[in-house]
């Protein structure tokens with residue numbers, strides 16, 4: 040059986056509160072360690088109290104009153120030897136009746152025997168005679184509540200004494216076992232005493248437990264508070280005391296300043312000690328942020344504003360000592376480097392913009408070249424034959440006229456050389472140069488692949504062919520020579536026409552675009568993209584050219600000569616079998632089946648015969664920058680070693696025809712002056728963009 044408190048159903052809010060409070064049902068007297076139990080019927084408010092203690096009568100009466108109960112009985116389990124019952128006193132205070140077993144021999148309003156029922160409200164208390172501790176011991180049972188009030192018969196882990204007051208251990212044992220322990224297991228036992236303060240200890244333990252929880256909670260709160268405090272303190276700027284400033288490791292310097300103008304101002308900072316210069320007249324040596332330490336010999340670090348003003352005086356002119364934080368200066372070398380980078384980039388941007396502009400004119404120049412070549416083709420052949428001098432060529436680009444048919448207009452003697460990529464195509468008098476002595480159809484075009492400046496002395500190979508042009512002894516450098524049909528020229532013509540057509544189409548497109556209302560921003564974007572494309576392409580082209588020139592420059596003449604000899608030995612007997620590696624168009628590698636195409640049909644770009652019609656080039660007809668470079672022309676000047684090294688400007692055909700005064704024009708004039716055997720050749724000097732003659736800043 041459990042032990043615990045018992046309450047009846049309360050009859051009001053007070054009653055309910057009473058019923059819910061376990062302690063409220065147990066009234067303890069610490070002096071005698073006696074429990075008293077207040078039972079009440081919540082419905083009627085009738086209450087009874089078991090084993091009241093005299094010293095607690097007032098307390099109990101007040102409680103009954105507070106709870107709104109009507110105390111009906113003050114019931115005793117036995118006649119107590121350790122305390123005087125409070126029944127009589129409660130009887131006076133509350134009007135209740137006292138109850139005790141008849142066997143006790145004590146006075147009371149009601150004497151009971153086993154089997155009697157004591158009713159309060161709707162409840163009923165059964166009576167069990169349990170003598171042993173005393174003869175008149177009576178236990179009270181409330182069956183509906185499942186509880187028993189045992190008095191001193193059964194205590195907590197013990198029982199009442201039997202050594203006095205008519206005590207009988209035998210009877211006690213029998214009654215405890217037969218009448219109490221026989222009750223259902225779920226019955227709760229409420230004894231009259233707790234000599235070991237079990238309940239007190241339980242309550243103490245409960246309180247300690249609650250206290251522990253409170254303490255833990257408090258500790259948690261304290262920790263949280265500390266953390267919050269730490270965060271608050273951290274967010275606070277550190278006080279700029281001199282100690283903190285110096286210990287922070289920041290670079291500092293002290294300055295003695297004579298503020299001769301008196302034009303300065305200082306102010307304090309929020310939550311910070313000291314005075315700081317706010318502004319100062321330039322030249323006084325004061326700067327914003329200076330911490331003022333001394334004025335006219337007096338330390339002012341802890342002075343008030345008024346005191347500071349007093350030390351300064353009205354004029355503001357004073358001698359000061361200030362503390363200044365050093366700013367980290369960017370090294371001059373780094374600044375210079377950045378400036379240089381900036382300037383270089385500016386130059387490069389400007390340069391590339393000009394390149395783009397020039398490249399936009401390349402197509403027009405191609406047309407000019409075409410016209411010029413046609414003029415050159417009709418010049419006397421002696422101009423070509425008299426040119427026996429040599430020139431070193433690193434890059435040759437000449438638009439060639441068609442190789443004429445023997446039956447048409449006599450070919451010009453002027454050597455016409457054109458290059459595309461590493462291939463040089465040479466026509467003399469409208470006929471190809473024969474490099475290997477083979478008897479070739481006169482309308483063939485010789486194409487020479489220049490490889491790393493290997494020299495071939497063409498004169499040695501072509502001394503006696505009147506219809507062939509002997510290149511100057513120091514002329515073309517070649518490692519591979521291929522002789523193709525004159526389809527090269529045809530295809531050149533074809534491409535020129537296609538380019539022109541393409542240009543016209545694009546021009547029409549542009550015009551249509553202008554007519555169509557468009558968003559200005561989109562226009563700008565497209566233009567920008569176009570410019571970027573041109574810049575990018577040209578940059579790659581320049582790199583290619585410089586790389587090529589660099590290779591060329593590094594190689595010596597001796598090695599070149601040696602390579603040339605090796606190359607000659609390697610040349611196949613029929614070099615026509617060597618496939619052209621011209622990068623520009625694959626069409627050129629396709630041999631034309633007929634070489635009798637007339638000049639007229641070729642220049643018109645429309646083959647009137649049954650020739651294999653060249654397919655359009657795969658590459659877009661837009662002039663690539665590489666091609667633009669390869670198409671640059673300079674003068675083929677005899678013995679022009681110095682000219683070879685000189686970056687030469689592009690010679691426009693118009694100017695070459697008229698004879699200009701520029702260095703390149705002079706060269707051309709010179710060529711004419713020596714019989715007019717002039718080829719247009721450009722020397723690309725390394726690290727210079729030969730095509731435009733501008734210095735390239737890298």
Ligand SMILES: N[C@@H](CCC(=O)N[C@@H](CSS)C(=O)NCC(=O)O)C(=O)O
Pocket residue numbers: 119120121191197198199200201232234
């Ligand atoms: N041991 C008690 C002394 C008081 C006492 O004797 N109480 C009686 C009941 S009242 S007459 C008793 O039976 N006690 C049981 C016991 O085991 O002592 C004390 O510690 O105060």
